Every structure is written in structure tokens, then in C-alpha cells.
Amino acid sequence: MSLTVAIFVWVAGLIGTIVVGETMGRDDLIPAVLLPAVLIGLYLLFAIKVVDQWEKAVILRFGRFRGLKGPGLFWIIPVVDVISHLVDQRVRATDVTAESALTRDTVPVNVDAIVFWLVWDAQKAVLEVQSYFNAIFLASQTALREAIGRHDLAEMITEREKLGLELAKILDEKTNPWGITVQSVEIRDVRIPAELEDAMSRRAQAERERQARIILATAETEIASLFAKASELYRENPTAMHLRAMNMLYEAIKEKGSMVIVPSSAVETMGLGGMLGTTALSGVTQQPPAKP
Numbered sequence: 001m002s003l004t005v006a007i008f009v010w011v012a013g014l015i016g017t018i019v020v021g022e023t024m025g026r027d028d029l030i031p032a033v034l035l036p037a038v039l040i041g042l043y044l045l046f047a048i049k050v051v052d053q054w055e056k057a058v059i060l061r062f063g064r065f066r067g068l069k070g071p072g073l074f075w076i077i078p079v080v081d082v083i084s085h086l087v088d089q090r091v092r093a094t095d096v097t098a099e100s101a102l103t104r105d106t107v108p109v110n111v112d113a114i115v116f117w118l119v120w121d122a123q124k125a126v127l128e129v130q131s132y133f134n135a136i137f138l139a140s141q142t143a144l145r146e147a148i149g150r151h152d153l154a155e156m157i158t159e160r161e162k163l164g165l166e167l168a169k170i171l172d173e174k175t176n177p178w179g180i181t182v183q184s185v186e187i188r189d190v191r192i193p194a195e196l197e198d199a200m201s202r203r204a205q206a207e208r209e210r211q212a213r214i215i216l217a218t219a220e221t222e223i224a225s226l227f228a229k230a231s232e233l234y235r236e237n238p239t240a241m242h243l244r245a246m247n248m249l250y251e252a253i254k255e256k257g258s259m260v261i262v263p264s265s266a267v268e269t270m271g272l273g274g275m276l277g278t279t280a281l282s283g284v285t286q287q288p289p290a291k292p
Contacts, residue, residue, distance in 0.1 A: 057074070057087075058086075059084075085122070091117070095113075096114070115185050120179055136171075143171055147167055147170070153190075153192070
């Protein structure tokens with residue numbers, strides 16, 4: 001865009017010079033004005049600069065930092081001033097991979113992560129580090145491998161968000177002197193070797209079976225304890241025991257057409273002999289007499 005503006009101004013000045021010279025009938029005026037117009041056009045060509053909304057231009061004057069320019073239109077002194085870098089200040093995403101990194105429980109894993117960062121100070125990003133893009137990549141890779149060594153495999157699989165927050169904090173502290181802010185780190189994938197996957201699957205299955213057996217044994221223990229308490233209560237209260245026995249007998253014979261044979265020893269133990277005898281005698285006396 002700066003080239004377009006400079007050419008437009010230069011062409012406009014040149015045309016204006018020719019028109020004025022021909023109008024005044026002075027041919028000697030054209031060369032006298034043409035040379036300055038060409039020089040001005042060349043100056044504008046190299047002096048007018050334009051940078052985009054998301055960029056900052058780092059200006060050096062005779063090799064020393066002069067300042068930051070942009071966004072938009074600005075001027076520099078040709079030859080004296082140089083635009084050393086155009087720094088993009090938008091959020092960037094850098095893909096980082098750690099291969100065969102050992103966890104705290106010595107399991108080799110391959111981890112993929114994405115680091116989201118941006119340059120908030122273009123001056124520091126250019127003057128404090130040789131290549132801030134390579135620096136952020138190498139720092140992220142190193143921090144990722146160190147974080148893997150501080151966590152177990154189970155933590156890395158189940159607590160990815162926590163690991164990402166830890167990495168973002170570490171990287172932000174490291175890159176802040178470079179004028180860079182790390183906004184977040186996302187753990188995209190955690191992979192382990194295939195042979196370890198089979199072993200871990202068998203181990204997980206065995207662990208689930210063990211937990212199931214423990215739960216079943218605990219339930220049986222609780223049931224046995226409740227039965228023991230119930231028997232103690234029935235022993236201390238025979239009436240409650242008799243009522244429970246009668247209820248069980250009633251539940252057994254309440255269906256129509258059902259018949260239950262109760263041993264005499266069980267009848268005597270439950271104290272139901274007299275009750276059953278009375279019930280049977282009542283049934284006999286209530287029957288109508290047989291016809292002769």
C-alpha cells in the first residue's frame with residue numbers, strides 16, 4: 001500500500017509539472033521541476049510505510065532501537081531508519097510433542113500439547129531473544145517433559161486440565177521477560193506403547209474383580225451382623241419370636257389351595273401346638289352333623 005501511495009503522489013506531481021510547463025510555454029521549466037519531483041517520489045516510496053492492525057513495526061536507527069510504529073500509516077527516514085521486524089501480536093498456537101518421556105512411575109509416553117501464546121511487548125520480543133518463536137517452542141517442549149516426569153500416568157490421563165494449567169503457569173513465568181504471555185496449554189493426547197496397553201488392561205480388569213469381591217464380602221458381613229442382632233433380639237423377647245413364626249406360617253399358607261406340613265417338633269418349639277389344636281377343634285365343631 002505504501003508503494004501505491006508513493007507512486008500515485010509521484011505520478012500526480014509529474015503530471016502537474018508537465019501541465020504547468022506546457023501552459024506557461026516554458027520547456028525549461030519541465031526539467032527543473034521534474035528532477036525534484038522524481039526525488040520526492042523516491043523519498044515517498046521509501047518513507048511511507050503501512051502495517052496491519054495486528055502488527056507492530058520495530059524501527060532501528062543506525063542499528064539502535066528507535067521505537068515501535070503502527071498499526072496504520074507512518075513515516076520513516078529512508079536509509080537512516082530500518083524496519084527490522086514486523087511483530088504479529090495475535091494469539092498463536094504452537095504444537096509441542098514429547099516422545100518417549102518417562103512419567104514418575106517410569107512409564108514411557110508420547111504426549112501432544114498445544115500452547116496458546118501472544119506477544120504483548122514487541123520491543124522485548126525482538127531485543128531480548130534472538131528468535132522468540134523458536135524460544136517459545138523449545139521452552140514449551142522442555143517444560144512439557146519436566147511436567148511429565150513429575151506426574152504418574154494415571155494423573156496425566158485423568159487430570160489433563162490440571163497439567164495444562166501447571167504448564168501454562170511455568171511457561172508464562174519463563175517467557176514474560178521476553179514480552180510473551182502464555183494464555184493456556186491444552187494436552188491433546190497421551191499415548192503409551194501397545195504392549196503396555198494390554199498389560200494395563202489386564203491389571204485394570206483384575207482390580208475391578210478385586211473390588212467386586214470386596215464389595216460382596218462386605219455386604220455378606222453386614223447381613224450376617226444384622227442376622228446376629230435379630231437372633232439376639234428374638235432370644236430376649238420370645239413373644240416377638242412367636243409373632244414372627246406365625247407371620248411366616250401365614251405367608252406360607254395364605255395362597256388358596258396351599259398346604260404346609262409343619263413338623264411336631266417345630267410346632268412345639270414355636271409354641272403353636274395349642275393354637276393349631278384349638279383351630280382344628282373349632283373347625284370340627286362347626287361342621288353340620290351327618291345325616292343318618
